[in-house]
């Protein structure tokens with residue numbers, strides 16, 4: 254499904270990803286953990302095609318598509334979805350209108366007949382209900398004045414509507430209380446499917462109690478320095494990331 | 508002196524009615540006024556040349572005009588065709604009275620004459636022309652303590668080669684509330700001079716909408732002049748399209764403490780259009796608030812003029828005034844002349860004033876494309892969102908739902924033609 258090889262990327266000439274390798278098979282859930290500033294969000298931005306994030310070496314393919322050769326919108330239509338760590342507020346563009354345009358673009362790309370406004374509204378209402386967002390949020394400006402938790406749930410709502418094949422959740426749990434966390438996790442779990450894969454970026458092991466990962470990776474200083482199964486997350490929770498100091502990266506790669 | 512002005516003065520001398528005592532003063536001023544040129548400060552960026560040599564007919568033809576009221580909006584309709592009020596509405600809610608300017612009861616004449624030109628400053632050239640010529644319009648009176656739920660919707664439809672000189676006077680009594688929608692449309696060669704004065708008395712509220720939708724050869728000069736008494740509230744939304752000549756003068760006078768004015772103005776100018784908004788906020792007294800947001804999208808070869816003056820008088824301590832003008836220029840040859848004018852004579856005030864050319868929000872664009880929306884579609888949505896955010900703020904949701912597609916369609920067309 255997703256294959257990342259030796260990915261190197263920089264922002265404003267600062268090298269952030271320093272040779273990252275990752276392979277994700279259909280249906281798998283991979284958790285990526287790591288200290289602040291490790292490059293976790295950068296990985297999401299690079300994969301989704303954010304301007305200003307320059308890939309200097311390596312490759313990333315999604316299915317048969319060379320992601321790095323595509324525009325951001327093409328990547329999305331090819332099935333990639335990034336739930337933002339900090340969702341953007343867009344006053345004046347309603348959530349509903351935005352999602353209709355997004356879903357239209359996906360369907361058009363697949364050569365399908367577009368949904369009518371009424372059909373779409375029905376789907377959007379359902380998605381809102383699933384993540385406990387009041388329906389009036391569809392009418393409001395995208396993320397405009399939403400609380401932190403509402404923004405995160407709105408991201409999941411969008412994911413439910415777009416039905417991506419690869420979902421990257423960037424700290425979708427941060428700032429959530431336990432109930433909101435469960436809502437987000439249930440939203441994600443409802444989408445687990447043998448054909449759909451997830452990258453769950455998180456700081457805390459807590460989320461992984463609800464979204465069970467197949468693999469856990471530790472990202473540090475732009476590389477994956479350790480990989481393991483779900484038990485690795487527990488270890489990290491207990492030990493923190495201090496052990497990464499002076500960690501011999503070469504050895505980890507081996 | 509231009510032919511237009513000479514003719515206006517000549518015509519004005521023939522007018523004799525209940526407003527004549529007030530008209531005389533304006534006539535004297537008008538006779539001393541010269542026709543604006545590019546050197547005239549308040550007309551620096553707007554040319555009146557297209558009007559200079561014109562003469563139009565007034566109130567003579569009563570043509571058929573297609574007019575459809577606002578879908579879903581229950582309103583008290585005042586439809587003027589070439590300055591002729593088609594029908595004076597009947598069965599008005601208790602506490603609301605509306606008189607046609609040509610037929611004003613004596614008791615109304617007394618106060619209306621007294622208020623005439625009290626909110627409108629004398630420096631506006633076409634305001635003076637309106638003073639001496641106005642022959643149609645309405646006097647609206649909302650009694651103390653009454654809330655009128657049904658908006659009053661005034662519409663001007665004008666035939667080719669016609670001119671209308673319209674005057675509106677609105678008094679919102681103490682603790683009363685009313686909504687006024689003033690709506691000018693059309694594109695044929697014609698002139699509308701539409702001047703309204705609003706007196707919002709103590710603790711009263713006025714919700715005001717001004718839609719200046721006259722385009723192409725439909726010349727428009729208009730004034731909205733609002734006086735706010737103690738604790739009075741104004742919530743105004745202005746929407747302008749442009750034409751060969753389209754100018755609006757807005758004056759808000761804070762004349763009682765704790766008055767509050769929220770003003771949102773939008774202009775959306777298609778190819779080659781010109782629109783000029785001159786806004787003046789007078790804080791004559793302390794503890795008042797002004798929150799003015801002006802946003803415009805200027806299309807190919809179009810020109811927007813915005814002059815935003817805030818005058819905080821010496822005694823107006825504790826004033827809170829904010830004025831922000833943002834512009835989005837769709838092409839390199841779109842033009843905005845924006846001039847903030849701040850005059851502050853009191854020392855204990857909070858005042859912010861800014862004019863900028865809007866920059867594209869790159870993170871919003873990325874966010875949208877990351878959902879699969881094409882860059883072009885996202886740009887149109889974002890740019891429209893820039894003015895739509897003010898439509899979202901309109902207190903009347905039905906009106907907002909009516910307006911949104913009108914603006915959207917215009918904007919999409921502007922983009923398609925680029």
Ligand SMILES: Nc1ncnc2c1ncn2[C@@H]1O[C@H](COP(=O)(O)OP(=O)(O)O)[C@@H](O)[C@H]1O
Nearest residue numbers: 264265267269288289290291292293294295296
């Ligand atoms: N736009 C940017 N300009 C400069 N440096 C950046 C930018 N974005 C991220 N960085 C830097 O890249 C590094 C990785 O950031 P990020 O990917 O956000 O880390 P994480 O998500 O793991 O906390 C940090 O050192 C951060 O300061």
Ligand SMILES: [Mg+2]
Nearest residue numbers: 293294295338
């Ligand atoms: Mg991050």
